[in-house]
Amino acid sequence: MxxxxxxxxxxxxxxxxxxxxxxxxxxxxxxxxxxxxxxxxxxxxxxxxxxxxxxxxxxxxxxxxxxxxxxxxxxxxxxxxxxxxxxxxxxxxxxxxxxxxxxxxxxxxxxREPLADKLVLTETRDYQELLDFTHQLIQKTNETQLKITNDSSLAVNIPYSQDVIFDKTILGYEDIKTIHPFLAYNTPSAKTSLFSTGLTYMGYAGYLNPFTNEAQVNSLLPNFRFPVVVGHEIGHQLGYSAENETNFIGYLVTANNKDAYFQYAAYAYALGYCLNDIRSANKEDFNQLLSTLNPGVKNNFQEMSNFWNSYENPMEPVFKSIFNTFLKANNQTEGIRSYNAVVALLVAYHKQHPL
Known part of the structure; x- marks a missing residue:
């Protein structure tokens, strides 16, 4: 027939x-x-x-x-x-x-093969290693915040336009490829999304369009988070699909940028994930670590919390559930929780490359 x-x-x-x-x-x-x-x-x-x-x-x-x-x-x-x-x-x-x-x-x-294999990293879930690394991150974050503001109580205000942040991120990729050649990035195509308001209500900071290969970033994001998200979405362009890996790439290229504002954004970004893991494991340790943060750093974290809270809506969990299912169907068994798996990569990487 x-x-x-x-x-x-x-x-x-x-x-x-x-x-x-x-x-x-x-x-x-x-x-x-x-x-x-x-x-x-x-x-x-x-x-x-x-x-x-x-x-x-x-x-x-x-x-x-x-x-x-x-x-x-x-x-x-x-x-x-x-x-x-x-x-x-x-x-x-x-x-x-x-x-x-x-x-x-x-x-x-x-x-594809995991990024940890390419970097020859051994990922562990050792809690003490996480604690030690978080202490180091807090020190770097506090030092960089104080270096920028000269006042531990002031939030860092990144003074660049989004176009400048795109340009500086591309320069950061030029620098990082000397350390990790597989992160070489040529012929940029990174932009803000035309539907940033919709992305925000859905709870997304950006995405890669797989059909046009454009790295899309939510234009409503506070500048405090913008550099790492640009680095993250370019990581997707370079062929890394797993969210923990592009979180790591976004951190890595931003932390290695020569610009102090970018370094601060990267340290605070990584710190947020580490503190989240510690809070889930031990509330007492979390509260103790939180008390050692400069007030200005806490203000930046509050800025991000206020931003996302202002766009909360009944449909956001639905969109997150759909995305969670999509990730699980595409070889990311932890779904949305795979974003947090960046912590294991961070700890393993900085055992070989101390902060």
């Missing part, structure tokens, strides 16, 4: 999933032939294509697709109701094309 083209495309979703999951068990193959083979070429091509455009092309593509989908549902609502199987087939066909395009353009990076 002859199968129509649309049916064939829809049915191809099943073997695609099987192939992707099979390749996911062969990380060396993915690393060699996709992540460091094919992907850098296609990523560079799309950054050349869209990087020079000052606004987000990917955001406009998403917007256009949403409008087209809504228009399709409205115009064809009677047909859809009468021909439900055809509608399901059409939806599966679209999902099949999207699934293939996503993994072809970027998504196979979820199955």
């Amino acid at each position: 002859k199968i129509s083209f649309k049916n064939a495309v829809a049915l191809s979703l099943i073997p695609q999933i099987i192939i992707v999951k099979w390749l996911g068990n062969h990380t060396e193959f993915v690393e060699k032939y996709y992540s460091t083979g094919f992907y850098p070429f296609i990523s560079r091509m799309f950054r050349i294509l869209f990087g020079w455009i000052p606004f987000s092309v990917g955001d406009l593509v998403y917007f256009a697709l949403i409008i087209l989908a809504l228009a399709y549902f409205y115009r064809n609502r009677k047909f859809i109701w009468k021909h439900k199987l055809i509608f399901v087939r059409n939806v599966l066909m679209i999902l099949s094309v999207a699934y293939f395009t996503f993994h072809f353009m970027w998504g196979m990076n979820y199955y």
